[in-house]
Amino acid sequence: PGGKITLGQIDSLSKTSFPLCMRQLHEALRRDHHLKHGGRLQYGLFIKGIGLTLEEALMFWRSEFTKIMEVDKFDKGYAYNVRHSFGKEGKRTDYTPYSCMKIIMSNHPGQGDYHGCPFRHYDADILRQKLVAYGVPHPAIKEIQELVKDSHYQLACARYFEVTHKVSLPHADAINHPNKYVEESRRVHE
Numbered sequence: 472p473g474g475k476i477t478l479g480q481i482d483s484l485s486k487t488s489f490p491l492c493m494r495q496l497h498e499a500l501r502r503d504h505h506l507k508h509g510g511r512l513q514y515g516l517f518i519k520g521i522g523l524t525l526e527e528a529l530m531f532w533r534s535e536f537t538k539i540m541e542v543d544k545f546d547k548g549y550a551y552n553v554r555h556s557f558g559k560e561g562k563r564t565d566y567t568p569y570s571c572m573k574i575i576m577s578n579h580p581g582q583g584d585y586h587g588c589p590f591r592h593y594d595a596d597i598l599r600q601k602l603v604a605y606g607v608p609h610p611a612i613k614e615i616q617e618l619v620k621d622s623h624y625q626l627a628c629a630r631y632f633e634v635t636h637k638v639s640l641p642h643a644d645a646i647n648h649p650n651k652y653v654e655e656s657r658r659v660h661e
């Protein structure tokens with residue numbers, strides 16, 4: 472639904488339709504003009520999944536990274552990986568965007584990393600501050616915190632979706648993939 476997403480829509484879409492995990496990656500990239508390896512992988516495959524072309528993806532990464540480095544350095548050090556994730560280099564595998572399960576279970580983020588799942592990987596106070604900043608009302612924050620405490624990260628994410636979209640999801644496991652989240656969100660916003 473909603474058709475293909477283009478580069479020009481990505482900032483507004485990150486606010487209305489991205490799950491927390493991808494919104495934090497987008498914001499960190501815009502702010503720091505850089506993401507570490509884990510973030511580039513998670514976010515790079517996600518934006519491919521929402522429909523950006525290889526050319527758009529290259530333009531996107533280049534426009535940020537070249538604010539802090541020479542174009543030449545970007546082209547030599549990073550462009551390869553962008554093409555690689557689109558299956559244009561190396562073994563030419565067309566890599567699939569990560570599911571929630573994969574993001575939650577693997578590659579725990581370290582210092583300076585922005586990948587991962589905020590419901591799983593943020594400490595409780597940082598998560599609460601984020602939710603407040605994004606306008607989630609207090610009772611819903613409480614519910615989300617309870618779900619997180621019981622390790623129901625995807626349910627917490629689904630609850631976040633419901634509150635921020637003012638809808639009820641048809642079933643509890645409606646959110647199992649960040650790209651699915653975006654699809655559902657665009658359906659609601661249409």
Ligand code: SF4
Nearest residue numbers: 490492571588628649
């Ligand atoms: Fe992202 Fe999935 Fe975590 Fe939601 S549950 S923030 S979509 S990884």
